[in-house]
Amino acid sequence: MNTYKILQRIALYSLLLFIGGIFGNSLQAQENCQLSVSGTVVHSQQQPFPGAVVFIVELKQGTTTDEKGRYHIDHVCPGTYTVICQYVGHHTDSTYIQITKSQGNLNFHLDEMEETLETVVVQGTHQENATLLPQQSLQGKDLERIQGIALGEMVKTLPGLNSIQTGPSISKPVIHGLHSNRVLILNNGIRQEGQQWGSEHAPEIDPFVAKRITIIKGASSVRYGADAIGGVILVEPDPLPQTNKISGEINLHAFSNNRQGTVSGLMEGGLKKINGLGWRVQGTYKKAGTSRTPDYYLTNSQFEEANVSAATGYKTAKYGFDVFFSHFSTKIGIFTGSHIGNQTDLENAINADRPLVSSKFSYNIGRPYQDISHNLAKVNAFYVSPALGKFSLLFGYQYNFRQEYDAPSVRSTNIRFRLYTYTYELLWEHKPLLPNTTGTIGVSTVYQGNNVGGNVYLIPNFNNQGVGGFIIEKWAKNQWQAEAGIRYDYRHLDVYRRKQGSQNVIAPGYTYTSFSGTLGATYQPHQNLSLNLNFSSAWRPPTAAELYSAGVHHGAAAYEKGDSALSIEQSYHTTISLNWKPTDKLSADIGVYANYMPGYIYLKPDSVPIVTIRGAFPAYTYTQTNALFKGLDATLKYQLLPYLSWQGKLAMVRALNRTTDEYLPWIPTDRIENTLRYEKTKWKKLTNIYVAVSVLNVSKQRRVPPTYTTTTTEGGATRTIYVGDFAPPPVGYMLLSADMGFAWPIGKYIADIGVSGQNLANVRYRDYLNRFRYFSDEIGRNIIIRLKFSF
DSSP: OOHHHHHHHHHHHHHHHHHHHHHGGGOOOOOOOOEEEEEEEEETTSOBOTTOEEEETTTTEEEEOOTTSEEEEEEEOSEEEEEEEEOTTBOOEEEEEEESSOBSOOOEEEOBOSSSSOOOOOSSSSOOOSOSSOEEEEEHHHHHTTBTBOHHHHHTTSTTEEEEESSSSOEEEEETTEEGGGEEEEETTEEOOSOTTOTTOOOOOOGGGOSEEEEEESOOHHHHOGGGSSEEEEEEOOOOOOSSOOEEEEEEEEESSSOOEEEEEEEEEEETTEEEEEEEEEEEEEEEOOOBOSSSBOTTOOEEEEEEEEEEEEEOSSEEEEEEEEEEEEEEEOOGGGOBSSHHHHHHHHHSSSOSOOOOOOOOOOSSEEEEEEEEEEEEEEEEETTTEEEEEEEEEEEEEEEEEOOGGGTTOEEEEEEEEEEEEEEEEEOOSSTTEEEEEEEEEEEEEEOOOSSOOSSOEEEEEEEEEEEEEEEEETTEEEEEEEEEEEEEEEEEEEOTTOOOEEOOEEEEEEEEEEEEEEEEEETTEEEEEEEEEEEEOOOHHHHHOEEEEGGGTEEEEOOTTOOOEEEEEEEEEEEEOOSSSEEEEEEEEEEEEEEEEEEEEOSSOEEETTEEEOEEEEEEEEEEEEEEEEEEEEEEETTEEEEEEEEEEEEEETTTTEEOSSOOOOEEEEEEEEEEEEETTEEEEEEEEEEEEEOOOOOOSOOEEEEEEETTEEEEEEESSSSOOOOOEEEEEEEEEEEEEETTEEEEEEEEEESTTOOOOOOTTBTTTTTOOOOOOEEEEEEEEEO
16 A cells, blocks of 8 residues: 555544544434434325325435325434435425424425426336436535535536536536537526637626536436537526515625635515515626636636626416526636747746746736626416426527637737527427326427627537427336437538638538437335336537638637537436435445537647747647447445544546547546534524535556657757647645534524635645646645525
């Protein structure tokens, strides 16, 4: 065993002893887990609701209501839990409850849903989800504890998810090794259509809008279209209120590393004279200064962000509508050390131990930087026919305006993107055609145009239009659930570009058509055990960026070249998952998957950087190959003592280039995270008290394309060049983090206070999935203070 692994184990064992010493005197004897929770569920007309799912999130234990709407859950330990109730086509009802004795009247009320997307996902129950693929959710207290950071950083707290970064300010979600235009993000039911093709184009979404973030792992193209080849992230707010009482919340966050301040507020209510009408307004402002590694500042890593959203809607049991609008704007500095003047300086910067540029702390954003604004508007309406079922019509409009400004030495150049997107979707949730079945038939269209503007562009103007139709049928009986679906999509892309050295415009056109399919089944012999198997086929047409990129991508500090001969990308995805709770103390979630992708498209590092008038940059070419992705996600939780629990998470991904029998670049490394969590329901006036300490181990990525060094001699100087990548993968690392919080009642109101620390040991490290790992370390210690005031 090497010294690094020995030190890791010593640190972990010392941490366990430390936590035990702090809380050992506070722990009480093991209590008898023989309590129960029961109640009734009714729908909007106060009638019993049979078949609804009631679930205790922390225990992963649940049941369904009988014909009289009653439910009963046994073997519950004393503690504080999130209990949810849901049924397909209805809004989820949830409550946060302290259980010290058996509860016999925990009742729920389910209203019909104006949206067609389910909101909360729990494995191992008889609920009818949007898909039988593995799903996980962030909601309630778990979501509040990580709000304030970027969406890509939030979802990486779940096993199987990572983020691909471009410096400290830009991150993008990665699901099982796939990202960008293979991971579809739905913002309040609308497909997020920013510049999805770039890893440095972070989603233009304010996470404070969300009360639930649901992740669907695996190809979901049948329901959501071609962009869902790798997975789906549902960013969903709470349903609009139906009462005239006005309520709201204020969130304040402070970050020590970059001295970031965040304020977010929300207010909602209804109208007394119009029953069924609700409204909500929300806004967020963030400002951050220069980020710092353990040893130096990251020059020009500042950012500023301002967002606002508003929604209103009206609904009855038979019909309704809602309207939503959001505006997102941000200005993000790009690390100056990534823009190098010549090839020799670039190679020196890559080989250097620290950046060639340095600075002090500042809030001023200089060049290079991104300036982005994103507008989203949505109108949705539904009608319920007693004879036919529920019909929903959705319209979405988005305008994304992005400017990328070059380094100070080339002040006359910048790149613009103007992306317009119109989407329509018509859904019919039909009445059961056969016993124990439900189904959805849908048609969707999309029209998208990119207007570059100016004479300098990385990606030419294009128009993209498509139409798709699908049908999904589900069957459920006793311990079994099954799902089958098929979809057909038509896409047409017109690209408008100039010939090299000419003002003449040529307009090549591309037409793509194909089918997607899904087939899955879940077997649940016991409420504490479920087994799921799913097979999905999906496809994705190449984007205009992959076909025709030609130039410097300022945000990534890279020269990217497209290939107009690229064809469609296929996916054949198989997933097996197990949810098991053998005892009241122990629970496990394990999933394995294999994804064979003929025609997989990726950015392949070129051996030699490109020198332009803007400087020298690492060069990449969009390349196509046959790829195989396979991996494992696992979560294990054990209740050590009544107030102390341990949770372990493991994520592994392997990605092989089947054409060359080599590994693929930019694939997540193995990650193991261990967390000890202490929770106490009440102490004096404080409630919901918790303390958590985590140790994250990330291994070195040794499964990369062959990389070797060679030397060249130019002008009498000998230089070393890495062939296959511009630098070898960084070494593995171990990070220590902690989190604590409590609720403090102030009169009629509640203040939730939390403090968390990231990279507490101030470890110096570089992450393989950071595109700026060639130039700098990751940020150092960061202390975050959170305050939420509800009224």
